[in-house]
Amino acid sequence: MGSSPDKSRPDPTYKKSYGEKARAVVRACTTKDGLIGDYDYAFLFTPNLPFMRKSRRAAPFFGLNDHMPILLALVLGFQHALSMLAGIITPPLIIGGQQGVNLAPEDAQYLVSTSLIVCGLLSAVQITRVHIWKPYYIGTGLISVVGTSFTVIPVATGAFAQMYATGYCPTGPDGTKLPCPRGYGALIGTGTVCALLEIGLSFTRPKLLKRVFPPLVTGPTVALIGVKLTESGFQNWAGGSGACSERPESGLFSVCPRVGAPHALPWGSAEFIGLGFSVFVTIILCERFGSPIMKSCAVVLGLLVGCIIAGATGYFSDSGIRAAPAASFIWVKTFPLSVQGSLVLPLLAVYIVLMMEAIGDITATCDVSRLEVEGKLYDSRIQGGVLADGFNSLLSGLLTSTPLSTFAQNNGVIALTRCANRKAGYAACFFLVIMGIFSKFAAAIIAIPSAVLGGMTTFLFAAVAVSGIRIISTVPFTRRNRFILTAALALGFGATLVPEWFAYVFTYEGDNRAKEGFFNAITLICETGFVLAGFVAMFLNLVLQEEVEDEVVDEIQEGVVAAKTADRQDDEMDREEWARIEKGKGEGDLEKGEEIDKKV
Numbered sequence: 001m002g003s004s005p006d007k008s009r010p011d012p013t014y015k016k017s018y019g020e021k022a023r024a025v026v027r028a029c030t031t032k033d034g035l036i037g038d039y040d041y042a043f044l045f046t047p048n049l050p051f052m053r054k055s056r057r058a059a060p061f062f063g064l065n066d067h068m069p070i071l072l073a074l075v076l077g078f079q080h081a082l083s084m085l086a087g088i089i090t091p092p093l094i095i096g097g098q099q100g101v102n103l104a105p106e107d108a109q110y111l112v113s114t115s116l117i118v119c120g121l122l123s124a125v126q127i128t129r130v131h132i133w134k135p136y137y138i139g140t141g142l143i144s145v146v147g148t149s150f151t152v153i154p155v156a157t158g159a160f161a162q163m164y165a166t167g168y169c170p171t172g173p174d175g176t177k178l179p180c181p182r183g184y185g186a187l188i189g190t191g192t193v194c195a196l197l198e199i200g201l202s203f204t205r206p207k208l209l210k211r212v213f214p215p216l217v218t219g220p221t222v223a224l225i226g227v228k229l230t231e232s233g234f235q236n237w238a239g240g241s242g243a244c245s246e247r248p249e250s251g252l253f254s255v256c257p258r259v260g261a262p263h264a265l266p267w268g269s270a271e272f273i274g275l276g277f278s279v280f281v282t283i284i285l286c287e288r289f290g291s292p293i294m295k296s297c298a299v300v301l302g303l304l305v306g307c308i309i310a311g312a313t314g315y316f317s318d319s320g321i322r323a324a325p326a327a328s329f330i331w332v333k334t335f336p337l338s339v340q341g342s343l344v345l346p347l348l349a350v351y352i353v354l355m356m357e358a359i360g361d362i363t364a365t366c367d368v369s370r371l372e373v374e375g376k377l378y379d380s381r382i383q384g385g386v387l388a389d390g391f392n393s394l395l396s397g398l399l400t401s402t403p404l405s406t407f408a409q410n411n412g413v414i415a416l417t418r419c420a421n422r423k424a425g426y427a428a429c430f431f432l433v434i435m436g437i438f439s440k441f442a443a444a445i446i447a448i449p450s451a452v453l454g455g456m457t458t459f460l461f462a463a464v465a466v467s468g469i470r471i472i473s474t475v476p477f478t479r480r481n482r483f484i485l486t487a488a489l490a491l492g493f494g495a496t497l498v499p500e501w502f503a504y505v506f507t508y509e510g511d512n513r514a515k516e517g518f519f520n521a522i523t524l525i526c527e528t529g530f531v532l533a534g535f536v537a538m539f540l541n542l543v544l545q546e547e548v549e550d551e552v553v554d555e556i557q558e559g560v561v562a563a564k565t566a567d568r569q570d571d572e573m574d575r576e577e578w579a580r581i582e583k584g585k586g587e588g589d590l591e592k593g594e595e596i597d598k599k600v
Contacts, residue, residue: 028070037069044075044293044417062421064142064369075293076419077427082297083413084147084432088119089445090457091148091402095187098242099157099232101169101180105320109442111401113328116436118401119147120429122392126406127425129384136203137384142365143414143425144385146392149405150464151353154228155346155531156187156402158499158524162342166520176243176252181335189337192397194347198355198390206359206382216481217537218356219472224492224530225353226465233461237276237454239267257450263315272451275315279306279455296413299456306452315449324443328436330399337397341517346524349531350403351390358389358406360471368411369420408467480547484540492533495526502526 028034039060046052062068092111096103103111129141160183163169169180201209235241239256245267248254255264256272265271279302286298294301310316362385366373385406393403410428414420435441475481495501505526506519525531 033069035069036071039069039072041072041075044079045291047291047294048289061370061418062424064371064420064422066421068419068421068423070423072419073421073423073427076413076417076424077429078431079293079296079417080143080145080410080413080424080428081431081435082300083410084119084145084407084428085435086299086303086456086460087150087407088115088147088432090453090460091115091150091153093445093453094153094232094241095156095184095402098177098240100160101184102177103179103181103184105443105446106324107179107181107333109320109324109439109446110328110333112442112445113436113439114330114399115148115401116432116442117330118396118399118436119145119404120432120436122146122395122404123432124426124429125392126385126388127422127429129381135380135383136387137380138391139388140362140365140381140385141422142362142369142371142381143410143420143422143428144362144365145407145410145425145428146389146404147407148396148401149350149354149393149403150229150461151225151350151357151405151530152187152191152347152403153232154225154528155343155350155524157232158528159183159187159340159343159346162520162524166516174251182338185335186338186340186343188335188397188400188402190339190343191347191403192337192394193339194344194351195390195394195397195403197348198351198393199387201352201355202383202387202390206379209355209359212542213352213356213538214541215471215474216484216541217534218353218360219468219475220485220488220492220537221353221468221530221534222357222471223465223468224489224496224533226461226463226468227493228496228529229461229464230458233454233458235454236450237273237458238451239265239269239272240450262317263313271313272449275306275310275449275451276455276458278309279303279452280459282306283456283459292416296416299459302459303448303452303456306455307448310449310452315451316447318447320447321440321443324439326438326440328439328442333400335400341514342520342524345521346528346531347403349525349534351393353530353534354389354393354403354405355386357408358386361406361408361411364408364411365414365420368414371420478546480544484537484544487540488533488537491536492529494529495532496529499527499529 089112092108092115094100096108096111123145126139126144126146127142129137129139131137160169160180163180163183163186164171164177168186169183170178172178232241235245239245242257243253244256244258246253247267252259254266255261256267257264263271282302282305283298286294286301290298290301307316359382362382363373363378366378366381372378389404389406396402396404472485475485502523506523508516508519510516525535
């Protein structure tokens with residue numbers, strides 16, 4: 001057999017009737033071909049070891065509408081769910097933890113369970129492409145899954161710090177931050193209202209959106225999000241990101257996570273560093289030697305290895321797991337929804353970033369799914385995907401979860417497993433909902449030591465920064481673009497490294513809450529590096545014109561289009577001049593030789 005990929009079955013060219021669909025379901029559930037098929041399942045589980053012989057035959061590619069066995073759909077769907085797991089649970093852990101609103105363990109467990117359920121349900125909206133009106137759709141019709149967004153974390157943590165400082169959230173007599181469900185309700189309530197911006201922008205032409213928000217704007221923004229988040233990942237790696245990270249000499253947080261916790265140690269202890277390192281090294285080993293299914297789940301496997309080591313060495317407490325209820329669901333716990341004025345402008349910036357992330361991720365999904373990345377159908381998928389992204393974020397707030405974003409890591413799973421079939425996407429949604437319903441699973445995640453989570457989240461957050469760098473790499477490095485990047489990153493890096501630089505600009509202490517909220521919003525924007533960089537890059541991109549020497553001139557030479565910049569033309573002139581010099585030098589040497597011959 002050849003080494004070219006196999007096609008499982010050609011796409012249908014006609015719309016099936018309900019009777020045909022019912023018969024197809026019966027065949028899928030009652031025949032070997034429908035249940036198991038002839039897929040090489042060993043391919044997914046064969047490790048990449050140096051002494052093992054590698055198969056020279058590529059696995060079959062399952063297109064969007066191809067026939068696919070039920071067992072394979074479940075296996076690949078479970079793989080997609082595992083690849084999403086770490087990204088879904090991280091934002092609620094941080095926002096509900098000591099860096100966020102310091103919720104009680106049972107409330108934090110609820111946030112994790114709800115995030116899994118909401119992401120499973122709303123991913124189905126994105127995967128299902130529904131026509132709503134005229135040329136408008138909701139959803140992409142691809143395996144475009146959604147998860148809780150990392151982008152909101154820097155804004156949320158900064159806003160919660162303001163809320164505790166202004167008394168909106170309660171503190172103890174010694175300054176300890178107390179649980180603040182009111183602050184969490186303000187976050188999701190404001191996020192629900194601000195999601196209307198992304199919904200409105202989804203009805204704008206994609207070409208116009210790309211012109212206003214090109215990679216020159218979104219690249220540094222995404223990179224700075226990853227840089228900011230990596231800070232919290234590293235803090236957790238060393239033991240925790242709360243009060244214990246300041247290493248007080250006495251009190252409840254003189255050790256991490258707190259006095260009385262199992263195997264509590266001072267922040268930065270070698271034991272904590274070793275736990276996080278075990279997770280990080282496992283991720284690398286899975287990438288090098290793992291099978292296809294292990295590679296796409298490397299982060300989860302690293303977390304599992306870290307948990308095993310932590311459990312064997314006494315860092316775990318199972319009291320929270322035993323106390324957790326058997327099952328959970330949406331609205332088991334609720335939070336007082338409100339709109340916080342200081343959060344509006346930063347969250348509007350967050351939704352612009354989420355929209356551009358969605359466009360990039362949907363484009364990548366079309367590419368790995370072997371679908372066109374230009375034309376009317378592609379533009380329609382972008383429109384439907386952005387609309388579903390905003391609609392899902394609006395619903396997620398009402399379902400007590402934080403804003404959602406289209407996930408990019410599943411594109412790697414599609415490329416690795418060669419499966420772009422929606423059945424695998426629906427199976428992933430099913431597994432996510434099941435994980436969320438069983439709240440013992442969420443309780444076990446809450447019990448994971450911070451050092452183990454830090455080893456995992458540091459890798460995830462660095463991947464966000466790398467995504468931003470990849471976006472920047474698509475930008476031509478002309479003088480104008482370098483200037484815009486320099487100006488944006490100068491303020492972005494500065495605000496990320498020294499976030500308190502703008503904290504003392506406004507000194508208003510009056511009773512006007514609206515005025516105070518306006519000042520707090522400006523302060524929050526200027527202290528959030530990626531928001532500041534995004535605004536600066538967008539403004540400069542609109543007002544700075546392309547310079548003549550930076551424009552690329554297209555020339556047609558013998559039927560071939562040659563793109564030459566001014567620098568390249570200078571290089572050609574330099575080469576011609578050097579050739580003339582060499583030619584003159586050769587002629588001069590020849591004349592000297594003739595003179596010598598005459599003298600002889």
